Amino acid sequence: MGIHTLDARRLFCPMPVIRAQNRIKTLAKGDILEVTCTDPGAKNDVPAWCRINGHEVVSIETEDDEIIIKIAVGGK
Amino acid sequence: MNRQPRAVALISGGLDSMLAVKVLLEQGVHVEGINFYTGFCVEGHTHAIRKKDQKQEKRNNALWVAEQLGIKLHIIDVIEEYKAVLTNPKHGYGANLNPCLDCKSFMVKKAREWIDENEFDFIITGEVIGQRPMSQRKDTMPIIAQESGADERLLRPLCAKLLPPTLPEREGWIEREKLYDFNGRSRKPQMALAAQFGFDDYAQPAGGCCFLTDQSYSAKLGDLWQQRGSKNYELDDIMLLKVGRHIRPSENFKVIIGREEGENNFMNGYRKQFTHMRATSHQGPLALIDGNVSSDDLKLAAQLVARYSQGRDAAEVQIEVNEIGNETPFTLDVIPLHNDDIPQAWFI
Numbered sequence: 001m002g003i004h005t006l007d008a009r010r011l012f013c014p015m016p017v018i019r020a021q022n023r024i025k026t027l028a029k030g031d032i033l034e035v036t037c038t039d040p041g042a043k044n045d046v047p048a049w050c051r052i053n054g055h056e057v058v059s060i061e062t063e064d065d066e067i068i069i070k071i072a073v074g075g076k
Numbered sequence: 077m078n079r080q081p082r083a084v085a086l087i088s089g090g091l092d093s094m095l096a097v098k099v100l101l102e103q104g105v106h107v108e109g110i111n112f113y114t115g116f117c118v119e120g121h122t123h124a125i126r127k128k129d130q131k132q133e134k135r136n137n138a139l140w141v142a143e144q145l146g147i148k149l150h151i152i153d154v155i156e157e158y159k160a161v162l163t164n165p166k167h168g169y170g171a172n173l174n175p176c177l178d179c180k181s182f183m184v185k186k187a188r189e190w191i192d193e194n195e196f197d198f199i200i201t202g203e204v205i206g207q208r209p210m211s212q213r214k215d216t217m218p219i220i221a222q223e224s225g226a227d228e229r230l231l232r233p234l235c236a237k238l239l240p241p242t243l244p245e246r247e248g249w250i251e252r253e254k255l256y257d258f259n260g261r262s263r264k265p266q267m268a269l270a271a272q273f274g275f276d277d278y279a280q281p282a283g284g285c286c287f288l289t290d291q292s293y294s295a296k297l298g299d300l301w302q303q304r305g306s307k308n309y310e311l312d313d314i315m316l317l318k319v320g321r322h323i324r325p326s327e328n329f330k331v332i333i334g335r336e337e338g339e340n341n342f343m344n345g346y347r348k349q350f351t352h353m354r355a356t357s358h359q360g361p362l363a364l365i366d367g368n369v370s371s372d373d374l375k376l377a378a379q380l381v382a383r384y385s386q387g388r389d390a391a392e393v394q395i396e397v398n399e400i401g402n403e404t405p406f407t408l409d410v411i412p413l414h415n416d417d418i419p420q421a422w423f424i
Contacts, residue, residue: 008343012315013136014111014113014117014136014138014139014151015113015153016135017139017151018113018151018152018153021150021151022153041136043247044135044136045135045136045139048135048136048139048140048143049149049151050137050237052139052142052143052147052148052149053148053149054148
């Protein structure tokens, strides 16, 4: 199990979702992806994408203007 | 076929594609959604930029629809490929810079490539004959099937009964009799079917979900192309067309003036790429200068920026100017332009 990071700052939805989706394609089940975003819309869109595609949002943290979404990669 | 038939659906986030998917799910087809991001999609960006919209609950309608239907959704970035569609549309533009027919053919073509790569059997869309003046007409719908290469693998469940049978119908993967014959601009049949399926919440985009159908946006894009002498653009260009007042006092430059705090914050991210200015003696917006400017041009731009500051009625306003390539800002003391001094033709 690996921990990976994705910088999606300054991108507006749906780009953070697209970047997360494309990165997750390269990861294995159980891997963790930490996505850092600045678009508040990502707080809704990334979890929605995870729910419908079988991945789990482990946590969503906000630091200043940055949102860090931690995703556990599910079966694909 | 020995297995469950598999279809990919073009999901815009509107009601029609939602219904089209539901019709196929009811017939036991495995459906996954696909949504293409061209850079011109209305959703997301502007809502995220504008401060007044930031308190509203935001949702991406394509994702929301997929979740309501219980299907997967694949969002595909087609920004680069879409440039060729927009800048050189074989079938021309609609009322504005919307290349709807070429756009739909392109998206169905991308979906065809996707089903080939992912071993799916056919494509569905929420198209309805007569619903849209360019891409959803009885004479243009076969063009989309043909030019995309999808041919008889393209099924429109909401109006299929008015069109020749497609592969999934002929092969018996689905029952044609359980498809629909919707026709025209009325939304009543769709709303009735939505009620039948128990859908009581769905997006109703006015005029579509694409900035290219917007007259004001298209005017700004046309101006950008004209000034560049070619129809090229980058994502940052088309993003900046979504924010601010765009005022062109002269052929060689335009001024982009933020209209509110969210836009100012968004434009602030571009300050290293543009000469920019802001009032220091009064509250006021951030302005980006796009083009090569003389000192007289800068003074005129500063007077414009002063006009949109809280000092618009003051005798003089101090404007701080940050020029590209010059780390030290300087100040201009200017008299704000009066409304009567700003010709309407300057507004793009």
